[in-house]
Amino acid sequence: MRFDSLKTKYLPEIARIERESFSAPWTEAMYAPDVEDENAVYAVGVDESGAVVCYGGFHKVLDEAHITNIAVRACDRGKGYGSALMAKLIELARQSNIARMTLEVRDGNECAVGLYKSFGFSVEGIRKRYYENRFDALVMWLTIGEESNIF
């Protein structure tokens, strides 16, 4: 697998992976502005045939990286692609002089929470009924650079 930036040609596959991954999936139209947005940084994992294996990205807000979505296609989960993707996003954040990264994850998504904790993210808040006005979101943060707890 190699990583590419977000390109329009990937959007149909990303939208398909969104639908198999999330109850409120982002559509192609929702991702389209990020293709041109210089403050949007994405990594798209592509296999030898050019198919999308995983993707994730963040929006730069001053020196913070606000992660939008992270997903691995269903047939390839549990094989280390999520870890490779997160490592790539942290590398891209460092290159962008980001100090802290943050994301929201649905409370109870043990797989994703385990992934984030393994990279040093910690839960610093809870947004009540954030998803579909039903499920709580955990707000997780990671400090990178000098104060990082993983490097």
Ligand SMILES: CC(C)(COP(=O)(O)OP(=O)(O)OC[C@H]1O[C@@H](n2cnc3c(N)ncnc32)[C@H](O)[C@@H]1OP(=O)(O)O)[C@@H](O)C(=O)NCCC(=O)NCCS
């Ligand atoms: C969350 C997701 C991106 C993880 O990707 P993945 O390729 O399956 O993860 P990896 O194989 O790289 O595993 C990375 C870590 O995740 C955690 N993890 C993976 N599967 C797990 C499981 N079944 N239970 C608990 N933790 C798990 C572990 O910490 C694991 O590290 P380890 O193998 O050293 O123990 C993937 O499952 C996914 O796309 N899920 C659906 C979409 C989603 O929930 N995205 C996150 C939204 S915030």
